[in-house]
Amino acid sequence: MHVVVNAAMSADGKLSSRYREQIRISGEADFDRMDALRAASDAVVVGVGTVLADDPHLTVKDDKRRQRRLEAGKSPSPARVVVDSRGRIPPEAAVIDDAAETYVCVTQDAPTENVDGLAEHATVVPAGTGSVDLPEAFAALESAGLESIMVEGGGELIFSLVExxxxxxxxxxxxxxxxxxxxxxxxxxxxxxxxxxxxxALEDVKRLDGGVVLSWRLDSDAAV
Known part of the structure; x- marks a missing residue:
């Protein structure tokens, strides 16, 4: 499995304001870059906080990219994965519609009624108690054939994945x-x-949309 975290942040490292509302940080060129990365992935992962705040659809937007995926024998958009320890995704959330396959990673002790409701729309992946055991959950996703993973946030999930x-x-x-x-x-x-x-380890720097895209590789054997 190969996991890529992709995010847009302000010059001072913020994903949104203190009110947690969605703020446009990048422009059309960066949106297209993100769409291309989605199209090249087997799955797109977010935390439940992102779902509750933004109600994202997490599908590929560009018609040509969707068509290329179909021609390669894939679904038009990658699978969607939500890390949601208590199964709080509302039933009307865009991420559990039928536009793409959806997995929801919950804990073993998530409320039964929440899990049963989600199971009507998504594949539920139980892992850990109290909080989702991410290595166990990601191993289950890999067993399901999801090898190339794009993570879109939020900050709590990104920290836990790095940790x-x-x-x-x-x-x-x-x-x-x-x-x-x-x-x-x-x-x-x-x-x-x-x-x-x-x-x-910094691998690439690219000017885009009045800002810059930084591409880093994580070195799990080094620390400072």
Whole structure:
């Protein structure tokens, strides 16, 4: 399995404002870059917070890319995966419609009524108790044939994936905007590292949409 985290953040590292509403940080060129990455993936992964805040569809937008996937014997869009420990995805959420296959990673102790409701629309993947055991969940996804994984956030999920050494690449658009706010979400929220800080190797820098796309490789054997 190869896991790529893709995100757009402000110049001061924020994903959105302290109110957690969606803010346009990048432009059309970066949206197209993201769509191309989706089209090249087997699955797109988000946390339930992203679903509740933005109600994303997580499908490939470009018709030509959808057609190329069909010609390659694939579905028009990759599978969608939501990490949702308590099964809180609302029944009307776009991510569980029939536009693409959907997996929901929950805990073993998630409320039964929530899990049963989700099972009508998605494949439920139970893993861990209290919080989703990400290595176990991702191993189950790999067993289902999902090898190329694109993670689109949010910050809590990204931090947890880095913490458990599941991320291979990090691609970040840094936009020409300052959002600020100590309570605004960042690229890697969660408890944070206090030692053995993960080290990144910069592989590419590209100017785009008035900002820059940074492509990093995570070196799981090094820390600073």
């Amino acid at each position: 458990t050494d599941l991320v291979d690449e990090l691609r970040v658009f840094v936009g020409p905007r300052i959002i600020g706010g100590r309570d605004a979400p960042t690229l890697a929220d969660g408890e944070g590292f206090v030692g053995d800080f993960p080290e990144l």
